[in-house]
Amino acid sequence: MYEVYALKCGERDTTACEFFYREPSHDRVTLDFFVWLVLGGPHPVLVDTGFAEEDAAQRGIRGYTSPAAMVRRLGVRPEDVATVLVSHLHWDHWAGHALFPSAEFWIQREEVAFWTGPMARYDVYKAPANPGALARLVTLNYASRLRLVEGDREVLPGLRVHRIGGHTAGLQIVSVETARGRVVLTSDASHFYRNVERRQPVQIITSLPEMLAGFDTIQALAGSERLVVAGHDPEVAERFSRVEPGVVRIA
Numbered sequence: 001m002y003e004v005y006a007l008k009c010g011e012r013d014t015t016a017c018e019f020f021y022r023e024p025s026h027d028r029v030t031l032d033f034f035v036w037l038v039l040g041g042p043h044p045v046l047v048d049t050g051f052a053e054e055d056a057a058q059r060g061i062r063g064y065t066s067p068a069a070m071v072r073r074l075g076v077r078p079e080d081v082a083t084v085l086v087s088h089l090h091w092d093h094w095a096g097h098a099l100f101p102s103a104e105f106w107i108q109r110e111e112v113a114f115w116t117g118p119m120a121r122y123d124v125y126k127a128p129a130n131p132g133a134l135a136r137l138v139t140l141n142y143a144s145r146l147r148l149v150e151g152d153r154e155v156l157p158g159l160r161v162h163r164i165g166g167h168t169a170g171l172q173i174v175s176v177e178t179a180r181g182r183v184v185l186t187s188d189a190s191h192f193y194r195n196v197e198r199r200q201p202v203q204i205i206t207s208l209p210e211m212l213a214g215f216d217t218i219q220a221l222a223g224s225e226r227l228v229v230a231g232h233d234p235e236v237a238e239r240f241s242r243v244e245p246g247v248v249r250i251a
């Protein structure tokens with residue numbers, strides 16, 4: 001059985017109208033930025049890579065702590081992280097890849113194709129991209145460190161990735177069997193609980209129908225235990241148990 005932790009690497013404020021789809025409210029909304037660590041298997045598995053200090057400075061992130069420092073707080077050396085399941089390639093999930101020098105990165109093939117394809121020329125898709133980090137996809141692939149997957153895959157017994165799309169072309173989420181039941185790490189398939197619980201989309205989209213269907217998939221995977229971990233919601237620390245500042249034990 002696995003243990004799952006959410007590790008907070010920083011935070012930033014935005015407004016509801018900028019973030020949620022066709023949302024009129026100007027209320028302030030705080031985004032927490034996480035990576036998620038899965039322990040109890042043959043080796044530690046990380047979900048997403050977070051981002052580096054330069055990105056934090058450029059993007060106005062408060063209280064940055066490196067994802068490498070965060071995994072160390074749970075007794076894991078970054079170089080011992082053998083597998084990283086990358087939900088998608090936005091800067092805040094991919095730009096920290098160099099912090100995990102031995103990892104193999106599992107990414108949906110469609111996600112890589114999108115960020116290296118024709119849409120890269122449009123400003124709307126440039127904003128959440130870190131081109132330097134995206135360029136490294138090529139060298140990492142030739143170093144045999146990318147595992148390009150299509151659809152749903154078992155990573156280890158009881159640990160799976162599921163393709164969702166919607167927010168990005170090949171967004172994937174992760175399900176993990178634990179002693180408390182199946183945990184669903186949604187990453188940006190549901191930034192906040194209000195996305196999945198009220199079926200409220202966000203504004204950053206490649207397919208709105210896929211985003212909506214993704215909310216159904218999250219709830220179907222979570223079942224009655226409802227161990228859903230939203231991707232950027234500060235409420236994660238309240239719904240689950242905070243071990244110390246920045247570290248939340250999910251199960």
Ligand SMILES: [Zn+2]
Nearest residue numbers: 090092093188
């Ligand atoms: Zn994100």
